[in-house]
Structures are given as C-alpha cells and as structure tokens.
Amino acid sequence: MIRLVRSELLKLRTTRLLLWIGLLILALAVLVISLNIGQDSISHLEEPSAQHGVVSFAAISALVALIVGILDSAGEYAHGTATQTFLVAPLRERVVAAKALAVALAGLGLGVFAAAVTWGMAALWLLGRSVPVHLVSRGMLDLFLGVLAAAAIAGAIGVGFGSLVRRQTAAIVVALIWLLVGEPLLSVASLQQYGPAHAIAAVVNAGSRSSELLAFGPGLALSLAYAAVFCVLGAAAEKRSDVT
Amino acid sequence: MPDAPPVEVRGLTKRYGSTVAVEELSFAIPAGRITGFLGPNGAGKTTTLRALLGLVHPSSGEALVMGSRYARLRDPIGTVGSVLEAQGYHPGRSGRNHLRVLAVAAGISVARVDEVLAEVELERVGRRRIGGYSLGMRQRLGVAAALMGRPSLLVLDEPANGLDPEGIRWLRTFLLSFARSGGTVFISSHVLAEVAQLADEVVIIHRGRLVAHEPLAALTARAAGGTVVRSPDAERLRARLAEAGVEAVEVDGQLRVGAPAERVGEIAAAAGVVLHELRPQTATLEEVFLELTAGESQ
Numbered sequence: 001m002i003r004l005v006r007s008e009l010l011k012l013r014t015t016r017l018l019l020w021i022g023l024l025i026l027a028l029a030v031l032v033i034s035l036n037i038g039q040d041s042i043s044h045l046e047e048p049s050a051q052h053g054v055v056s057f058a059a060i061s062a063l064v065a066l067i068v069g070i071l072d073s074a075g076e077y078a079h080g081t082a083t084q085t086f087l088v089a090p091l092r093e094r095v096v097a098a099k100a101l102a103v104a105l106a107g108l109g110l111g112v113f114a115a116a117v118t119w120g121m122a123a124l125w126l127l128g129r130s131v132p133v134h135l136v137s138r139g140m141l142d143l144f145l146g147v148l149a150a151a152a153i154a155g156a157i158g159v160g161f162g163s164l165v166r167r168q169t170a171a172i173v174v175a176l177i178w179l180l181v182g183e184p185l186l187s188v189a190s191l192q193q194y195g196p197a198h199a200i201a202a203v204v205n206a207g208s209r210s211s212e213l214l215a216f217g218p219g220l221a222l223s224l225a226y227a228a229v230f231c232v233l234g235a236a237a238e239k240r241s242d243v244t
Numbered sequence: 245m246p247d248a249p250p251v252e253v254r255g256l257t258k259r260y261g262s263t264v265a266v267e268e269l270s271f272a273i274p275a276g277r278i279t280g281f282l283g284p285n286g287a288g289k290t291t292t293l294r295a296l297l298g299l300v301h302p303s304s305g306e307a308l309v310m311g312s313r314y315a316r317l318r319d320p321i322g323t324v325g326s327v328l329e330a331q332g333y334h335p336g337r338s339g340r341n342h343l344r345v346l347a348v349a350a351g352i353s354v355a356r357v358d359e360v361l362a363e364v365e366l367e368r369v370g371r372r373r374i375g376g377y378s379l380g381m382r383q384r385l386g387v388a389a390a391l392m393g394r395p396s397l398l399v400l401d402e403p404a405n406g407l408d409p410e411g412i413r414w415l416r417t418f419l420l421s422f423a424r425s426g427g428t429v430f431i432s433s434h435v436l437a438e439v440a441q442l443a444d445e446v447v448i449i450h451r452g453r454l455v456a457h458e459p460l461a462a463l464t465a466r467a468a469g470g471t472v473v474r475s476p477d478a479e480r481l482r483a484r485l486a487e488a489g490v491e492a493v494e495v496d497g498q499l500r501v502g503a504p505a506e507r508v509g510e511i512a513a514a515a516g517v518v519l520h521e522l523r524p525q526t527a528t529l530e531e532v533f534l535e536l537t538a539g540e541s542q
Contacts, residue, residue: 080332
C-alpha cells in the first residue's frame with residue numbers, strides 16, 4: 001500500500017496540476033484579501049474577529065483539494081491511464097485507497113500553502129493600513145489546523161466521488177452544482193448542517209461557534225464519514241466496472 | 245502454477261447489454277512461442293485480451309494467466325507485460341516519469357526505467373512530455389512499460405499501429421529475440437503479413453467464437469489441401485494421376501495436384517516417376533484468414 005501511495009504522490013508531482021492550482025490559490029488570495037482589507041474600515045479591521053474572517057479565505061484549499069481529488073481519480077479515465085494503473089495494481093479498491101491517502105496529503109500541502117499565503121497577505125495589508133495585527137492567536141491556530149484537516153478530508157471525498165462518477169467534467173460540474181444549489185436546499189428541511197460542505201465548514205470553523213454549523217467534533221466525524229462512504233462507493237464502482 | 249499454460253481461456257463469454265462480444269471462447273497457448281491472435285474488426289480480440297488482464301469482467305467463463313486470474317497474480321507486471329490499444333498517457337508527464345510512476349507502484353528500481361527506455365531506444369526523449377511524442381514513440385513507451393517487470397509473457401494488442409516501417413522492423417526483431425530467449429508472446433494484429441512473419445501458431449476468432457487454433461504452417465497447408473509436384477516426367481505422372489482419379493494441372497512448370505502429398509508420392513513411386521519436388525501446397529495467412537472469416541462485414 002505504501003508503494004501505491006508513493007506512486008500516486010509521484011503522479012501528482014509529475015504534472016503541472018499542483019503548480020497551476022497553487023498559482024490559482026495565490027491569485028485568488030491576492031484578489032480577495034486585497035478587496036476585503038483594502039475596502040474595509042479601519043475600525044472594523046481592528047477587531048480580531050474581522051481579521052480571523054479575512055484569513056479564513058484559506059478554506060478555499062478544501063474546495064481546491066476536492067477538485068484535485070476528482071481530477072486524480074476521474075482523470076485516469078479522461079487520459080486513459082486507468083488501464084496501466086490497474087495493470088500494475090489490479091486490486092482496484094487498493095488503488096482508490098492509495099489515491100485517497102495521496103490526495104489527502106496533497107490537500108494538507110495545499111492547506112499549508114493557502115494558510116501561509118492568506119496569513120502573509122493579510123499581515124502585509126494590515127501593516128500597510130497601520131491596523132494592529134491580531135493574527136497570532138489560539139483562534140488563528142485552530143483555524144489553520146481546521147483548514148488543513150478540511151483540505152485533507154475534501155481531497156479524499158474528491159477521490160471517492162471521482163471514482164464513483166469516472167467522468168472528470170461531469171464529476172466537477174455535479175460537485176459544484178451540489179455546493180451551489182443542492183446543499184442550500186437542505187436548509188428547507190433544516191438539514192443543511194449535515195451536508196458534506198457544511199460538515200467540512202464545521203471543521204474549518206474549529207474553535208468558533210456558529211448556529212449554522214455542527215461543533216468541531218461532530219463536524220469532523222461527519223466529514224470523515226462522508227470521505228469513507230464516498231471512497232467505499234467509489235472503490236465498489238471501480239471494482240465492478242470494465243476498463244475498455 | 246508452474247505447468248499451467250501462459251494464457252488459457254475457458255468458455256469465456258462477454259456481453260455488453262444485448263451485444264455478445266465473445267462467446268464460449270476456449271483456447272490455450274504454449275510457452276516459449278509467438279502466438280498470433282487474429283480476427284476481423286469487432287471479432288472480440290481486444291475484449292478477450294482485456295478479460296485476460298483483469299480489465300474486463302467476463303459474463304461467464306474465465307481467462308487465466310499462468311493458471312491464475314490476473315488480479316490474483318502476486319507480481320502482475322513481473323509475470324505479464326502488456327501493450328494494449330487505446331492505452332493512454334497524461335500528456336503533461338514525461339515518458340520517464342510515466343515509467344517511474346509504474347515502477348514505484350510495482351516496487352521496481354527506478355534504475356530499471358532507464359534500462360527499458362534504452363531498450364526501446366527512447367532514452368533521448370525520455371524527459372520530454374508525452375504530449376509531444378509521435379504515435380510510434382508512444383507505442384515504444386508502451387513496450388517499455390511492458391518490459392519493466394522483466395515478464396516471461398508479453399500480451400500485445402495491435403502493437404504495430406502507428407509504427408513506421410523502421411519501427412515495425414524493430415518490433416519484429418525485438419519480439420523474435422524475446423521469444424528466442426524463452427519468452428512467450430501473444431499478439432493480436434490486423435496486419436496479417438506481419439503476423440505471418442512472426443507467429444509460430446495462430447488463434448483466429450470470428451464473431452466472438454474460435455474458428456481456428458493451430459500452428460501457422462499446418463493451418464496454411466491444411467487450408468490449401470493440395471500438393472505441388474515437380475518432375476522431369478510430368479506428363480506421364482499427370483496421366484497416372486488421372487488414371488487414379490486425381491486431378492492435376494500444370495502451372496509454371498509445376499503440377500498442382502488435388503490430393504495429399506502422401507497419395508501423390510505413392511502414385512509416383514508405383515509408376516516409377518522421378519520427383520524433384522513434392523510438398524503440400526500452402527495458402528498465405530491472408531487467404532486462410534479471409535476464407536475462415538468469410539461473410540464478416542468490415
């Protein structure tokens with residue numbers, strides 16, 4: 001299994017996918033944080049909660065990790081590399097497990113990168129506007145640890161979902177539609193906090209209280225359960241399917 | 245299973261919905277030889293090979309490699325190397341990195357990657373992205389991947405596709421040398437002339453069913469059925485053959501006789517006719533193939 005995880009990590013490292021993803025996170029962080037801090041009032045920015053809110057943009061890494069997971073698993077079919085992957089490792093459930101672990105590790109890396117970029121950008125903007133910086137706190141540490149965990153879990157969910165759908169574009173479109181339309185609809189039945197995106201948001205929100213989200217512990221447990229369920233379903237679908 | 249044939253297909257059937265791709269197909273190929281796998285387009289060759297390699301699930305029956313299902317092999321790519329049609333590559337990854345990914349997954353030393361790249365003469369372009377490779381270079385990369393685990397069996401699906409004449413010659417030389425060193429080759433191809441130069445025996449399928457499986461020489465001889473005779477006394481021989489009820493026609497100084505060589509030899513000996521040549525009349529693989537698969541719409 002370790003060999004398969006190393007192989008999957010090598011796959012991720014030997015294309016430009018992560019480079020482009022990193023540049024995307026950087027560009028979005030520059031844009032969003034500049035707009036937030038550049039346009040906000042000094043008095044509001046002086047509040048630690050406002051600074052916490054700005055830096056929470058690092059949670060974008062969870063969405064990005066989800067897409068990386070989909071690209072990693074469904075992309076095997078888009079590029080036709082699934083054949084060689086399963087020739088080397090014919091037990092397909094092991095491949096799905098290795099991919100989930102590898103993309104979770106990549107998600108951790110993306111989370112660290114996004115946290116560093118957003119923290120650095122926020123600090124520079126706050127100093128530039130002569131606002132007292134409250135970016136070193138227990139709450140900030142909780143946020144960043146939550147971001148790392150969320151990105152890792154979202155990556156594993158992406159792998160499971162991509163393995164289940166096995167069509168790259170369709171999987172990404174369905175995931176985005178779910179996030180934008182499907183999950184908000186759960187609020188009709190007051191079930192929104194149990195949706196996968198809200199469960200992951202509860203992990204990011206570690207240390208803070210929100211009436212719309214589960215507490216950190218249940219949120220983490222539910223997110224991990226979603227990752228496990230999607231990976232099991234994805235592995236079952238891979239195992240049953242014909243690679244033609 | 246040490247005594248198991250390298251490839252054994254038993255009652256294999258594969259249906260896609262209402263379409264039957266392969267039906268009750270059974271054959272086994274011997275070790276240390278090159279076996280051609282022939283059939284018209286859509287005959288079920290690729291489905292059979294993919295079932296053999298665990299990529300397609302049989303509807304019934306089984307396809308075994310060295311007596312085991314592919315998924316149960318302890319060292320899959322160390323047992324069988326395969327080059328399949330429609331095998332894809334990530335265009336942004338270099339050929340060398342593509343092989344490194346496979347090597348790491350299989351627990352093979354990365355040094356082997358450079359060895360196989362050299363073996364298929366791709367070492368100069370190994371660090372280039374596959375997106376810039378020609379079709380022939382991709383085929384060679386597929387062969388490199390197949391060789392990575394030093395397997396004793398190669399399964400190849402249309403490996404000559406996209407290769408230029410030089411590449412085809414390289415592939416032929418390589419496969420003959422692989423078989424001479426004790427390896428087994430199972431190769432599907434629609435280039436019959438190529439298979440005729442390579443194969444010791446052939447498996448021919450048609451509409452998913454087996455229509456022939458025998459040594460190439462026997463197949464082409466049996467298909468023709470007649471005998472070619474050269475004699476300085478051809479006219480007398482023809483008369484004696486006619487007396488025995490055997491028809492013979494002269495073509496280019498040879499008699500083409502519609503009887504087995506044994507019978508022609510006996511008649512000639514009884515008549516005291518000297519023979520300079522007596523051999524079964526053979527047909528080309530293409531002629532045999534077309535005869536066996538007649539009626540197939542291409």
